[in-house]
Amino acid sequence: MNARIAVLDFDERLDTTIRNLVDQGRIPETVKVLNFYKWFACKALEVISPGVAGGIDSNIEHLQVKVGRRIDHINGANVSVVRYITIKGYVYLEEFQNHLTGGVMVVISMPGKRPLKFNSLDAAHAYWLKCLSVECLPSFIVADSIGAADAVCSVEGDDIYRVLMMHSNHLLKPYRVGGAIAPKYHGVIRGLPHCDRLVLLTRGQLHDMQQQFPSGRYSVIGNLVTLESQDEPVLREANLAVIVSRLHGVKRIKSMVSAFAKVVAINPDARLEIWGSGDQEEEIKALILKLGMQDSIQVMGFATSVSRIFRRASVSLGMSATEGFGISFAESLGYGTPLVSMRTNYGPQEIVADGEDGFIVDAEDEFVEKICLLLGDSALVSSMGSKGALSARRFTSQSIVKLWLDLFDGLAGGSTGREAHARPEGEVLQNRVSSKVGWIYLPEAASEQSAECYRSAKKAWVLEVSAEREFMGEIARVQPGAYEVDEMVFDEVKGRYRFRLMKEGVSFRGAIASRAIKFMLS
Template sequence: MYYFVNEYILQKNSSVEHTAMNRVKLFNHFQRPAKIVTKIYDRLLHQTLTTFGLKDDDVVNMFDFFQGTTELAETKVMHTDDLRLPVESEVSVGANFSGVSVGDIPTGNVGFIPGTIGRVFYQEFVDSQGNPIETDLWDWRGFKSATQYFGQDGKLIMQRYYQTDGKIVLEEYFAPDTNGNPLASRMILKDYQGKGDQFFQNPDDLFDFFLAELSKQDPDTTTFISDRPGTGVRPLLALRDASHKYVYVPINHVVKQADPIFGQLDGFLQPAFDHFNSFDGFITATPQQAADLKQRFPKAEVTAISAVTTTPLVKDETSLKPMANRLAGSLLYVGRISADKQIEQQIRLFALIKQRVPHATFDLYGYGDPAFVKQMTDLIAELQLQSSVTLKDYYPDIDKQYDHYQVLINLSFVDGGPMGMQEAMAHGIPAISTPFNYGPQDYIQDGVNGYLCKPGDTLAMADKIVDLFTDSKKLTALSEGAYATAHKSWTRQKVWNRWQKFLKD
């Protein structure tokens, strides 16, 4: 079994999670059993999986594993009426939750899963003063998953986790941290496999045990690939068995990108490279980063494998949507909405384009800190671009959006390989970018499938984009170049061959 070690799969994900999703689909396509491993307790996980085309069997969550709820034969839709409240209870129905009381005395609340009509998410119990006593937490699939218990100060002191039959399988105790907030201080796995209680200091220690259990139950040699270094490196270093262990490097490995060979390593990756002999290999998204790591750690096994896969080109057959059938003058950005992606500079650059191509539009897909998003929204208003620039937020089905656009832009300071650039090129969108570590120099052939522009030369980049928006032949040529690059270089079979060659089976 292949396990891809992650922290979570959320309703909004980064390229780390999307890389793992792409990979589990690739491995399963070639009949190699693989699962994404997640660590955090998440009652909406199995609802979220369907959003990204994943099955329950594609993911194994630590809490699901110990609760015996990784896969359920059937699920139930729980509403307030199904909770069997005391007959004397009165329920006042609200949009997001319903209040429960007996006469004039409130006894609790029933909260609903966001986006549903009354589907139970939690049942809160309060004392006569309205202070929380305990809260039952309900899983999306319709069973009571855990109960939280609160102290007199209203702070969480304990949480119990259940099997679907109500049996307690795990208890988690909390103590106040230096700021008075609950901090896990002990976890007890109750009579695990009939061998008595197992004690752990915190979720990190339980996660170490969890990975060891996954390896132990595998009849063949297990392979772990850590996708999120802060989650996977430490427990894999602690794993003392015959399993194979790899680290996927999803970010720039140094703090300052100007010095990839001698610069200070990223704090999450430092332990992995300090003990690189403990790992069977390291994987990057780009050849340039693999080459830099090989130069820095010549004895480490390092390779580059694309995070994006495509279908191969077939002679006289293409699904490339012609530029003439897309929105004219449409500019696209895909990625985080944050200062290190130079979003402000992108918007100001578009203002220059708009002056010369009045019908041009600019859509930015991605999520970011609300305060920064508000700053960018205010900037768009200040530049009077509200009708032309749209912050689209995060789209789970972003693949369905690419065919509407003509050009992609990226001005990031640093990246581990922008997935959006590869995905856009796979849809025939030429990429215009500044060179940075890592991605653009590996993906873009200047004048063939896009352009590489000098950092800070805003006018030159605006000129390139205006030229494409006003020269249909040149735009079509670069579109066909981008499509050919993606569908020749990153085909599913080629990417799979690289995995097969690198992994030690």
């Protein structure tokens, strides 16, 4: 299997970041990393100066190619143009950003070829992902970034499979099934009918998604947990508890500080180390001082080696308001450290076997009780820790990779029943004037509102194409389906708005007879 990481965003330090991840062992040396902006820069350079972009023999293929970036503002138009330039000075990609509407038009230019135009970054990204996918079929595109869901679900082609992911809780407060969806997941929800599979982290989230959005295209695959070498002897500190977490309100660190003050009241030798960083760091420190716990509770800063932290501790703690999975919980078990966690909608209760390798509790008093129990019983810590280390093997690379490979094999084995993008609600239109160069002429705008609908249209759904109507001896060589709208303009002579159909950056410029196409705009 040929695995590649496709990065959509522009980042001048991406090559350094990837190299650091390789050095840390988090990305294998053999995995190719491609970037949207660097990839097209290489294509342009290969035409201008063959060999200039070649010779990169590493996993950061293309990333070392230098790219210039310039932003120009169009005075009075609320539009800026971001231009990407090769080391030879060739502008190969432009992003026209409308600051009033938030829209982006993308133009990709290759020397000697007609430019490709896209009405959004998602459309341009989908085109690029298809270019990569057709190089190796069957191809499985995994939207590891939830922001890439719309682009991934727009990639069309035989033997190309679209896989979306959810990395965290998808619900807003009160985090219950049927509640409002977090805005960052709107693209994933939109993509449900059009993806081949949505991968969730826990069975709990699967249950809630099935309740709210019934589908047969869900799979559960937990996060992969990488454990460091454990050759060194384990030296646990009998009274040490740890928290490894972002210092964010949803993690309820301040509530755990207050609860641990009660632990100290029972066991004066108990100590708590809080490892992590985040926007609540100063508030947490202030609460520790207010409670007079500065000798028992310490904020340690960002954790560079969780292995050393967990292998010193007798217990780790969690009290999140909501979780998607909880990697630090699985890491805790993997290093033989029992976890005490409040029950939440997803995560802890599927990682911890209550009473076996840790405790899942429902109230603060029980939370305090279980912490005191473990801090006072090294034999119990050792017994639970051994069971936890065995249980955590569910999340090691061997187990998780097998689940992913099984998923890919299953997708390639048959149809998943994904749907084409549904046409919008609204009026069915028909082209009113023949054109020899692909123009589709709209009905006359009956009002300013109709005219604005025409001007703002970005997509067209072709519903029917007549094989009976000809112009200049030709029928319209257009297939039903979804297209982008290209060059919507007002034709002063004919008194109508007109546009061209565009797919994968190329506009249709053939003959179209009057009333040959039925379509809708969005």
